[in-house]
Amino acid sequence: MKISREKIGNAEVRVWRGGKGAPLLYLHGFEQHPGAAPFLEKLCETFEVCAPESPGFGQSSGLDEMHDLLDMALHIRAVVEGWDRGAVNVIGHSLGGMFAAELAVIAPHLTKRLVLVDPFGLWLDDEPLPDPFIQAPDALAKLKWHDPATVKDEPSAFDQTTDGSRHTFRTINLSAATKYLWPIPDRGLARRARYIQAPTLIVHGESDGLIPLRYSDELAKLIPGAEMRRLRDAGHYPMIEAEEPFLDAVQSFFLVP
Amino acid sequence: MKFHWFAEVTYPDLPLEPRPGHSAWVTPDWKLVDPAKVGETYRMFIRLMQQADRDGFDGLAVNEHHQTPFAMTPSPNLLAASLASSTEDAAILIIGDSLALYNPPQRVAEEMAYLDCVSGGRVIAGFVFGTPMDSVFAYGNPPIELRERFHEARKLILRAWAEDKPFAHNGKYNQLRYVNVWPKPIQKRPPIWVPGSGSVETWDLVIEENYCYGHLSFSGLYSAKPMVDAYWEYCAKKGGDMNPHRMAFTQLICCADTDKEAEEKYYEGVKFFYQSNMIDPGFITPPGYTTVRSAQAMAERVKASPLLKPEDRMRAARGQMSFWEYDEKGYIVAGTPQRVAQRLRELAKDLRIGQLIACLHMGNLSEDIAAMNTYLVGTQVIPQLRDLWADEPDHWTPEVSQRRMAARAAKKVAAQ
Numbered sequence: 001m002k003i004s005r006e007k008i009g010n011a012e013v014r015v016w017r018g019g020k021g022a023p024l025l026y027l028h029g030f031e032q033h034p035g036a037a038p039f040l041e042k043l044c045e046t047f048e049v050c051a052p053e054s055p056g057f058g059q060s061s062g063l064d065e066m067h068d069l070l071d072m073a074l075h076i077r078a079v080v081e082g083w084d085r086g087a088v089n090v091i092g093h094s095l096g097g098m099f100a101a102e103l104a105v106i107a108p109h110l111t112k113r114l115v116l117v118d119p120f121g122l123w124l125d126d127e128p129l130p131d132p133f134i135q136a137p138d139a140l141a142k143l144k145w146h147d148p149a150t151v152k153d154e155p156s157a158f159d160q161t162t163d164g165s166r167h168t169f170r171t172i173n174l175s176a177a178t179k180y181l182w183p184i185p186d187r188g189l190a191r192r193a194r195y196i197q198a199p200t201l202i203v204h205g206e207s208d209g210l211i212p213l214r215y216s217d218e219l220a221k222l223i224p225g226a227e228m229r230r231l232r233d234a235g236h237y238p239m240i241e242a243e244e245p246f247l248d249a250v251q252s253f254f255l256v257p
Numbered sequence: 258m259k260f261h262w263f264a265e266v267t268y269p270d271l272p273l274e275p276r277p278g279h280s281a282w283v284t285p286d287w288k289l290v291d292p293a294k295v296g297e298t299y300r301m302f303i304r305l306m307q308q309a310d311r312d313g314f315d316g317l318a319v320n321e322h323h324q325t326p327f328a329m330t331p332s333p334n335l336l337a338a339s340l341a342s343s344t345e346d347a348a349i350l351i352i353g354d355s356l357a358l359y360n361p362p363q364r365v366a367e368e369m370a371y372l373d374c375v376s377g378g379r380v381i382a383g384f385v386f387g388t389p390m391d392s393v394f395a396y397g398n399p400p401i402e403l404r405e406r407f408h409e410a411r412k413l414i415l416r417a418w419a420e421d422k423p424f425a426h427n428g429k430y431n432q433l434r435y436v437n438v439w440p441k442p443i444q445k446r447p448p449i450w451v452p453g454s455g456s457v458e459t460w461d462l463v464i465e466e467n468y469c470y471g472h473l474s475f476s477g478l479y480s481a482k483p484m485v486d487a488y489w490e491y492c493a494k495k496g497g498d499m500n501p502h503r504m505a506f507t508q509l510i511c512c513a514d515t516d517k518e519a520e521e522k523y524y525e526g527v528k529f530f531y532q533s534n535m536i537d538p539g540f541i542t543p544p545g546y547t548t549v550r551s552a553q554a555m556a557e558r559v560k561a562s563p564l565l566k567p568e569d570r571m572r573a574a575r576g577q578m579s580f581w582e583y584d585e586k587g588y589i590v591a592g593t594p595q596r597v598a599q600r601l602r603e604l605a606k607d608l609r610i611g612q613l614i615a616c617l618h619m620g621n622l623s624e625d626i627a628a629m630n631t632y633l634v635g636t637q638v639i640p641q642l643r644d645l646w647a648d649e650p651d652h653w654t655p656e657v658s659q660r661r662m663a664a665r666a667a668k669k670v671a672a673q
């Protein structure tokens with residue numbers, strides 16, 4: 001994949017692009033853009049992939065203009081409009097899942113099929129989410145991975161030559177994420193989910209401790225016709241811990257005739 | 258040199274032994290607390306501050322914290338209201354209202370104006386960001402928004418005091434069609450103090466606006482020195498006002514007739530104070546509360562000048578220092594009025610401080626000891642230090658308080 005710096009409105013964001021085929025937009029999660037991650041490279045074998053970094057994350061600017069989630073959804077809409085491929089397939093992971101769902105709400109004409117992976121967006125009073133921002137590293141690893149011991153190199157857009165320290169990179173990313181997730185990661189998706197027209201698949205790692213499985217079960221009930229696919233032996237990042245079943249699931253969903 | 262009486266309103270009866278998962282901030286258990294005892298504690302602090310007003314303090318300081326037995330003052334304005342109508346001369350130092358937490362923010366303009374009217378123009382308007390525990394955890398503001406919310410509120414409050422006609426405010430976080438604050442303060446614009454923890458952005462603000470800055474830690478001279486020195490250096494470089502009255506500093510003080518008596522009377526309270534301020538690490542540095550630029554600068558300063566070792570900080574927090582080690586490491590200034598005055602003089606000169614926020618009650622100290630502390634510092638320490646910075650004008654305490662304190666001093670001289 002190649003990285004480009006692109007002007008979207010007043011923001012300058014990094015975009016990872018690669019592959020050939022049907023257009024596929026990938027929206028990253030709350031911790032970081034995964035860079036040219038193996039699962040994205042594999043998607044490039046079948047799709048033309050566009051994976052923008054969200055404003056305020058990593059080296060991408062424009063957070064100042066994101067007053068709320070609508071601004072962010074409109075920003076992503078501008079990315080898709082600039083791409084000029086008409087309606088595109090969309091994968092949104094974690095916080096990116098919240099963004100992807102909002103994109104589908106405001107731009108049905110640009111959202112062909114929608115995959116939400118362990119998405120944020122709901123709040124269930126009887127099963128509160130753990131606070132993702134206060135966890136010590138060990139505790140966070142336990143929450144986000146099915147098996148922390150097996151995960152070695154987490155794919156990341158971190159660039160040692162330009163990003164300073166990993167700690168700074170992480171702080172920048174999480175700061176931007178607080179805009180949409182703090183103090184409760186509910187910005188009204190439950191009210192608006194019924195406006196999603198794109199065929200939708202929700203993929204959820206069964207061991208996700210950051211967002212329990214029930215959250216996706218509930219969201220699937222709110223999105224008309226949504227399908228639900230649970231992946232075993234995977235936590236918040238099924239595309240990493242269960243790469244093959246993940247790719248099978250999204251490819252067969254996008255490639256329906 | 259000015260002296261402001263202060264104490265954290267700490268609940269005195271909680272067990273201090275470590276409890277797994279317990280944080281004294283944000284998530285402490287209420288179940289061991291007796292609300293009647295809380296009420297008694299509030300009344301004790303009001304009495305002590307009324308005494309401080311009589312004993313010669315320039316100001317009575319109240320602050321804002323939430324969800325903690327360490328400092329049970331969710332609204333400093335409420336405590337200030339008890340003082341505004343029952344004290345005579347001392348400034349009412351509100352240090353301060355956490356601007357991002359008032360919705361809409363003209364509530365701050367109204368309440369501070371009310372307090373200024375009731376007190377006859379004695380209010381100092383402290384505007385604070387609030388600790389992470391207060392502003393982003395207890396009150397739920399996304400940390401990335403806190404600075405913007407603070408500044409929008411600050412500008413709105415200042416304009417609301419200045420304008421004599423209604424105006425509209427179309428902000429990012431507040432939309433108000435008719436801003437028309439009643440009452441307005443007696444002082445056209447009360448003195449403004451903005452304390453900070455070393456963020457460069459806050460330095461720029463206080464230098465540009467000529468506010469009084471404050472370094473309000475409880476860790477004393479050696480902990481503060483790298484930060485405060487860096488601030489003054491920055492201020493000089495930017496051509497800011499170097500008047501020491503523009504700098505406030507908090508210091509725990511334990512004064513008694515003899516050094517031995519000081520140790521006997523205060524040691525338990527000091528240990529209790531530090532031990533009851535345990536914070537879950539998850540609540541200390543939420544992402545976005547401090548800008549990356551400031552976080553890096555702060556880390557460099559601490560690295561560059563390790564006057565206080567991390568082990569020392571840990572032992573101080575755990576109550577593992579001897580009384581005199583707390584004193585030697587700067588956490589407290591203890592002893593006879595003579596010794597306390599001498600050490601405060603050194604401290605004030607070293608850090609270039611014109612406003613000392615003197616913490617004269619700490620932890621579970623009894624009222625009679627705090628009253629003795631207040632009396633000794635007010636009548637025997639403060640008079641020794643009045644010459645410090647006397648040649649520099651003080652634009653950061655209310656004129657009426659300064660006038661009345663001067664008249665009192667003149668009367669005393671005449672009586673002798």
